Amino acid sequence: MQITKDKVVTFDYAVRREDGSTCESSDDQGPSVYLHGYGQLIPGLEAAMEGREAGDAFSVTVPPDQGYGMHDESLMLTVAVDDIEGAEQLEIGMEIRLSEVDEEDAYGGDEGEDVDWDDQIFQVVSIEDGQVTIDGNHPLAGDTLSIDVVVREIRDATADEVAHRHPHLDGECYHEEGVGDIEDDDWGDDGGDSWASGAINDFGDDD
Ligand SMILES: [Zn+2]
Numbered sequence: 453m454q455i456t457k458d459k460v461v462t463f464d465y466a467v468r469r470e471d472g473s474t475c476e477s478s479d480d481q482g483p484s485v486y487l488h489g490y491g492q493l494i495p496g497l498e499a500a501m502e503g504r505e506a507g508d509a510f511s512v513t514v515p516p517d518q519g520y521g522m523h524d525e526s527l528m529l530t531v532a533v534d535d536i537e538g539a540e541q542l543e544i545g546m547e548i549r550l551s552e553v554d555e556e557d558a559y560g561g562d563e564g565e566d567v568d569w570d571d572q573i574f575q576v577v578s579i580e581d582g583q584v585t586i587d588g589n590h591p592l593a594g595d596t597l598s599i600d601v602v603v604r605e606i607r608d609a610t611a612d613e614v615a616h617r618h619p620h621l622d623g624e625c626y627h628e629e630g631v632g633d634i635e636d637d638d639w640g641d642d643g644g645d646s647w648a649s650g651a652i653n654d655f656g657d658d659d
Pocket residue numbers: 612613616618619620624625626627
């Protein structure tokens with residue numbers, strides 16, 4: 453069986469940056485499972501999956517425009533510590549949503565632009581003088597990635613899976629807001645830990 457639209461695919465992977473450092477692998481996260489043909493993976497990876505068979509092992513180089521895009525300065529925001537809920541717990545590297553911030557007090561590179569920040573995840577990059585700088589870019593934005601893949605399993609999706617546009621594990625629809633790391637939604641919808649669990653998934657806005 454080959455990987456085509458509406459196949460559920462299980463695969464192992466290792467994602468490396470250009471400098472060779474591994475930023476994520478299934479050794480840590482376990483194999484990834486996705487429904488092929490719906491943009492659940494970053495485009496460069498999903499395209500490379502097409503037509504593969506179980507047991508295939510390959511490497512693909514994914515430039516930013518086929519991966520997580522370029523780093524977008526307008527997603528760097530500075531807000532007053534006091535405007536963030538739970539500010540006393542803020543730490544560098546922590547991921548927060550802007551819904552935890554008073555949006556009127558957040559300003560970015562494009563002031564006046566009407567941006568819907570709901571569910572966007574930001575990473576805290578600095579805390580200084582009562583100001584917090586947060587970055588809504590994916591941590592791998594701007595990186596060219598090398599991804600090693602081993603295809604483990606391919607099966608036909610069920611009608612439910614196609615309707616839901618995600619795989620079900622053991623026949624169960626496990627997906628809930630804030631839990632799934634293999635959703636095809638905007639990555640901001642995936643909950644706070646999605647970066648750690650789904651770096652190779654496409655969290656882009658192509659739904
Ligand atoms: Zn479902």
